Amino acid sequence: MKTADSGRERLGAQLAEAAAAALAADLASQPRVLLVLSGGTTPAPFLRRLAAQPLDWSRVDVTLADERWVDADHPDSNARLLRETLLTGPAAAATLHPLTSAHATPEEGVASVAERLDTLPWPASLVVLGMGGDGHTASLFPDSLELGLALCSDEAVVAARAPSANHPRITLSAARLHAARRHALHIVGDAKRTVLARALAGDDVRELPIRAFLSCPLAIYWAP
Numbered sequence: 509m510k511t512a513d514s515g516r517e518r519l520g521a522q523l524a525e526a527a528a529a530a531l532a533a534d535l536a537s538q539p540r541v542l543l544v545l546s547g548g549t550t551p552a553p554f555l556r557r558l559a560a561q562p563l564d565w566s567r568v569d570v571t572l573a574d575e576r577w578v579d580a581d582h583p584d585s586n587a588r589l590l591r592e593t594l595l596t597g598p599a600a601a602a603t604l605h606p607l608t609s610a611h612a613t614p615e616e617g618v619a620s621v622a623e624r625l626d627t628l629p630w631p632a633s634l635v636v637l638g639m640g641g642d643g644h645t646a647s648l649f650p651d652s653l654e655l656g657l658a659l660c661s662d663e664a665v666v667a668a669r670a671p672s673a674n675h676p677r678i679t680l681s682a683a684r685l686h687a688a689r690r691h692a693l694h695i696v697g698d699a700k701r702t703v704l705a706r707a708l709a710g711d712d713v714r715e716l717p718i719r720a721f722l723s724c725p726l727a728i729y730w731a732p
């Protein structure tokens with residue numbers, strides 16, 4: 509019997525194969541490659557499959573599209589999700605570059621995180637975005653006071669807060685998220701398909717921030 513879980517597992521496997529192919533293609537011509545991943549509740553099946561892909565992971569740098577400003581072992585830490593799902597097996601040889609620092613707030617830590625990101629081999633081979641039910645992607649939230657800054661900034665990262673977000677955040681700016689050879693959107697469930705259809709039918713980025721990436725071009729990975 510087909511279940512939503514098995515469909516989501518298959519989707520994760522397909523995205524993992526595509527991500528590995530993208531990394532392998534760029535590793536053939538570059539000393540190091542960069543992969544930008546999202547956190548949240550959706551990516552675990554994809555990340556577990558990606559972890560098993562045969563690649564020269566020692567030449568792969570990994571960072572996040574966004575992070576909650578929490579301790580590295582907090583259950584809501586996106587870096588923790590990557591450590592527990594991706595950085596296992598062959599992929600444990602990859603280098604994870606977290607988006608947090610020892611500073612108390614993202615506003616205080618954003619400059620040191622930006623310095624760290626400057627050392628990475630941009631443009632990324634692949635950015636895998638997620639999307640919330642409100643159309644947010646990375647930590648570009650419709651109700652965030654910093655949304656305009658994150659959409660327009662030339663900086664790599666922006667500190668962001670939003671009434672609807674459960675923690676203070678740090679997010680790659682839209683410009684930095686655009687700095688990639690390939691983009692994919694990984695979403696599951698009928699509700700998100702409906703939000704994506706709304707996003708495709710309009711153009712107000714502040715209403716549904718995912719719209720900032722719909723013409724990247726964006727490969728859409730969706731399962732019920």
Ligand SMILES: O=C1O[C@H](COP(=O)(O)O)[C@@H](O)[C@H](O)[C@H]1O
Binds near residue numbers: 547637
């Ligand atoms: O808060 C976040 O939300 C989005 C979507 O997460 P999901 O739980 O609905 O899959 C995610 O892409 C982002 O990285 C995360 O910080």
